[in-house]
Amino acid sequence: MRPEHIWNLTRFLLTTGALFGVWLLFSPSLEPFSLGAGLIGSVLLGALTYKEFIAQHDASLGSFMPHPQWLVVFLGVLIFYLYQSSWKMLGAILTGRANPRIVHFRTRLRSDLARMVLSNSITFTPGTITLDLNDDHLTVHWFFCNTSHAKLAGETVKGRMEQHLRKVWL
Amino acid sequence: MMLVREILALLFFASAVVFGIGGVVGLFRFPDPYSRLQAGSLAGTTAVVSVFFGALLLAPNWAIAARIIVIIVFFLISAPTGAHIVARFTWNSGLDPWRPPLQKRSGPDEDTDETERPRRRR
Structure with missing residues (x-):
């Protein structure tokens, strides 16, 4: 894999993870249907918006991941x-x-x-x-x-x- | 324990009322958009955040408290951004900031500088 692809994948996974975390917080149920719907929604939104959430030129985790x-x-x-x-x-x-x-x-x-x-x-x-x-x-x-x-x-x-x-x- | 929390929450709600009224008074008292934004956005933000803190103190369990904290963080991001957008358009439209009369100034009294002329873009 080329570095750009790895970076794209990292950005996509981080965005999806953040969205899914918010979903878990606001829908306090752990039923399979709720989890599945949240996961599908997070993946879709993450795929659509990861370019907006984390800019490509921010090529280091320290510039957007807080301590x-x-x-x-x-x-x-x-x-x-x-x-x-x-x-x-x-x-x-x-x-x-x-x-x-x-x-x-x-x-x-x-x-x-x-x-x-x-x-x-x-x-x-x-x-x-x-x-x-x-x-x-x-x-x-x-x-x-x-x-x-x-x-x-x-x-x-x-x-x-x-x-x-x-x-x-x- | 519950009583202490309720009293603290009431204090937060009361301060929210004070800040809210202050913001509205400032909104009508100051003459130009920048100063009005200063009063309106700052006091408004503090008022809403105070209400959230009061609600946080009264939260029945940790799940609801965590949600209130997330709402506070979102509000802390969105409120100044809204004020900034209005201020930015005012600045780009080339408006001079208001200068209060001399006897009401809190800083140095030099008034002859021409360095603050706004940019004329259009």
Whole structure:
């Protein structure tokens, strides 16, 4: 077998496995009919969508398979940031004090999935929304801007999330 | 034990109400799409996640708790993506971000930079 075929098969099997896992979770019965229907559906959907789920150029497992222990840590950090930023946002809504700016910076993360998760997480942190993600270049609307220094702005907005994400994905 | 869980769940539901109201107030109070998205999406996400956490505390068994966790993860992926898509279209349409009046600014007061002019694509 050529490497591309092995990679295609790996992607197909991973997608099917993930879909079947979700099916098992949401249909809590272990009857043969339920299992068979889930398996057929997972295989069909996996065959149709594995090219979308895992891009061909992500040719390493580390770029999309998370390290589970660090993923849990990251989710905890994310929830903490979510509440912290919501309190800050409530204060800004009540007082009307803000300094909205648009800042640009770059990220050190290499895989597509990790960058997507980073830009999603930035939308959670204190008053920031990712406007654009272009390769490693992020454009962010920052509601409580306190600097016009691009590198400093990047470090402040990304916070510790990027460091945590680097442990989860490549 | 059940009572403690119920009290904690009620606290989560109450905070969901507070965040939800805050989000709606922010939505009407701020003048431009970016700031409205900030208030609406962030407070809205926190409100819904709080409701899910309350439900997680009241979950009768592990199977239902696992499903709620999966729903939370899906919601954490989809909610900021929706806000990002709206913000991205606003940005691509070339809209300047709103600047609050000087006495209401929380950061440095320089206001003469021309570096933030939006790109004009169309």
